[in-house]
Amino acid sequence: MHKEDAVIEVSRLREELNRHNYLYYVLARPEISDREFDRMMERLLALETEFPDLVTPDSPSVRVGGQITREFPVVRHTEPMLSLSNTYSGEEVEEFFRRVQRLLPGEAAEEVKFVAELKFDGVAVSLLYRDGLLVRGATRGDGRRGDDITPNLRTVGTVPLRLSGHGGEDGAFLEGEVEVRGEVFMRRDAFLRLNEGRPEEEQFANPRNATAGTLKLQDSREVARRSMMFVAYYLRGDAFEGLRHMERLGRLEDAGFFTGGQYRLCGGMEDIRAFIDEWADRRAELPYEIDGIVLKLDDSRYWQELGATSKSPRWAIAYKYPAEQAETVIRDVVFQVGRLGTITPVAELVPVSLAGTTVSRSTLHNFDEIRRLDVRIGDHVVIEKSGEIIPKVIRVLDAKRADGSRPIEVPHTCPSCGTRLERRDEEVNWYCPNEEGCKAQQRARILHFASRNAMDIKSLGKALVEQLVARGLVTDSGDLYALTKEVLAGLDRMGERSAANLLDALDASKRQPYERVLFALGIRHVGIATARELALAYPSIGKLSEAGSEELAAVADIGPVIAGSIREYFSSPRTTRLLEKLRDAGLHFEAEAPAGLVNRNFEGMSVLFTGTLERHTRQQAAALVEERGGREVKSISRKTDLLVVGRDAGSKLQKARKLDVKVVTEEDFEKML
Known part of the structure; x- marks a missing residue:
């Protein structure tokens, strides 16, 4: 392609990608499939690689991430990023309302209005735009100084990289410096995808924790893969000083920002109470977590006059909903065995309704947590699901403890295979060391292998895996590829069509790339991002299996702990047998050379x-x-x-x-x- 044609094509692709990005993230009205979007992005990346001088800082290609950031520079906020005062009491909200009213001059006090907004449960950040272009993104930090995490924030779908064409006819967004503050958060579905396939001990507790950890990752490519969002709630710039807060939110939307949309101008406490009550009932409907509502004085002319304490502005407050809790009884405790042999105690509860679902089980995490809570079988307990996807026991109701309650003892042997349990070094968890013969571990490893982020073997669910392992038809993931229609025909609820679907899914999984195979193997501490780094550093499984611990530890984001677990994995005879089966099945054990490869001039360098x-x-x-x-x-x-x-x-x-x-x-x- 000639450069003149490339300029036109790049411009068209950027315009289309930006439009579809806005439709998907901000308006939630996608017009094309994810695959179509990805094809356009791949085309843009190819053109920018061929014509590097066409790359611009606001190109949609920036959102895929790139460079590794070894450390985040500290930046000073022009205006302190204060946190809001929190209250859980309706009476305190009314006290806040009356206090602001008393502090305002005559007419303003009589017509005082507040903007009520949803309080997103995320991580506060500041975005700085210069002449419409995003030039810096930073964390709140201590309120006065934060970390510059611009490469990571560029990957967030609802962070506009350039504000041109938006912001009203006066062009206020396109001249000088404009600061936009808001919250980075993770939708519930993105959070569930992130935790899927991770070892129990490495799973994030809730979306907010996952967001906070993700923003500090050094690899912006991995940040991009975690599908976070940004909600804007504060606009600062010389051109906006006279605007009310409601007007500022409108300007943010005009400029392409996601504001959540669910905000309301309230003229008195009756309006405020109605907003609080409405979202107390409706928040479970949202695809993301909110933990309360925020009230801000609409007339921004008085923000400076009302001032702030050392921590919080006096013109705003956050009302936090009490954590959703329910009382129930622990009927029994069972012990689950994970793919790495981890023993997890799980409480079986008298079923109770909580946050829109019926809860009958709750993780107790580990035995240190059991001792901390002093929880026993037969206890009346309070469970909570505030910001947590998985319900957890938060306290025991000691006054209701029955005489017959029984302490929860650490099992001496594996509940699946009877092998004596071990505790590694000084870890909290107990483990079953019978990697090869423990059917619970076999099932968990196979389910991980088949999961969406690994080999993505559709039709291979938990019930089917349990049957296959129980009947001895499979002992590891390699045995899956030896299954036939005749073998599957003997299973419960397995008709000819279901068998054909499973075999087709197994055949399709053979086309998964090398890095997905590495993740699917289930090596301890090797998540999706680490598998990608290993695939780049060692483009074949043969080279990876021969690498020494010191050499592995030198790879970006690996380190001695992960290096040790990789060496332990490949030194196991069980691994050798598994890899032979997978190789015979035709899985990708080498990274594929990109199409149109010119040469191998940097081979091994x-x-x-x-x-x-x-x-x-x-x-x-x-x-x-x-x-x-x-x-x-x-x-x-x-x-x-x-x-x-x-x-x-x-x-x-x-x-x-x-x-x-x-x-x-x-x-x-x-x-x-």
Whole structure:
């Protein structure tokens, strides 16, 4: 393609991608499928790789993430990011209303109005735009200084990268500096996908914790994969000083921001109470978590006059809904065995309605938690589901404890196979060490292997896996590929059509890429992101299985703990037998070379970039190396093969010279490509 044609095509793709991004995230009215969106994005990335000078900071391609951030610079907020005073009492909300009313001058006090908004349960951040372009995103931090996490925030779908074409006829968003504050959060469905397939001990407790952890990840590509959102609730800029808060929210929506939409102008306590009560009943309907409502004085002219305490503004308050709780009785405790052998105590409860669902089971996490709560079989307990997807026991009602209540003892043997349990080092959890013979572990490993983020074997559910393992038809994931229609015909509720569907799904899973196979193996501590890093560093399972602990620990985001678990996994005879079955079945044990590969000029090379590159972004340069058989590394060592130096190179250049690492300019790098 000629460059003139590429300019037109890139412009068209960006416009379409931005429009569909807005329709999907902000308006929740998608017009195309995810696959169609992905195809457009892939086309844009290909053109930007071919014509790197067409890349701009506001390109939708930025949302896929890229560079690794080793540390987040600290930035100072122009105006302190204060937190709101919280209250759980309707009386205190009314006291706040009357107090603000008393502090306002005559006419303003008589016509005082507040904006009631939903309180999203997320992580507060600040976005800084300069002449309409996003230039910085930062966490709240201590209120005065926060961490610059711009690369991560660029990946969030509801964060506009450029505000051109929005914001009203006066162009207020397009001139000078504008600050937008809000909350990054994770929808419930995205949270469930994130936890799916993770070992029990590595699962996030709730969407807010997952969001906070994600924003601090060093790999913005992994941040992009976690599908977070941003809700805007505060607008600051010289052009908006005279606007009321309701008007500011409208301007934010005009500029392409998601505000949640569910806000209301309230003229008195009756309106405020109605809003609080309405969303107390309706919040379970929302696809994301809210933990209360926020009240802000609508007339922003008095914000500065009312001022703030050292922590909170005096013109706003947060009312938090009490955690949704229910009382029930623990009838029994059973012990589940995870794919890594982890023993998890689960309370079987007298069924009770909580947050719109009937709850009959609740995790007790581990035996340290049981001791902390002093919970026993037969106890009356309070369970909670506030911000938690999985209900949990929060306290025992000691006054109702029956004489016949029984302590929960740590089992000595595995409830599935009878093997004596072990406790590793000083870990909280107990484990069944019988990796090969424990049917519970077999079932859990197979279900992980078949899960959506792994091999995505549709039609292979829990009930079917239990049958297959119980009858001895499969002992590991490799046995799945030896199943036939004749074997499946003997199973309960398995008709000819169901058998055909399962075999088709197994056949389709053979096309899953190498990195998905690595994740599906279920190596301890190796999640989806780590599997991708390993696939880049070791493009075949043979190379990965031969890598030493020290070499593995040098890979980005691996470290000695994960390196140790990888070595332990590949040294097991069970793993050797499993890999033979999977290899015979035709699974991908090597990374596929990209289509249209020009050469393998960087085969096996470890390449580090430093300084500012003029012709490529770091993401593009790293992709070019990886396409040609090499890999990008993030720190310099004697094992680094090449250092590519851009403008304003720092200490890495000096260290490279000391270690005798080959150093080239970006021009030299171009020639090597």
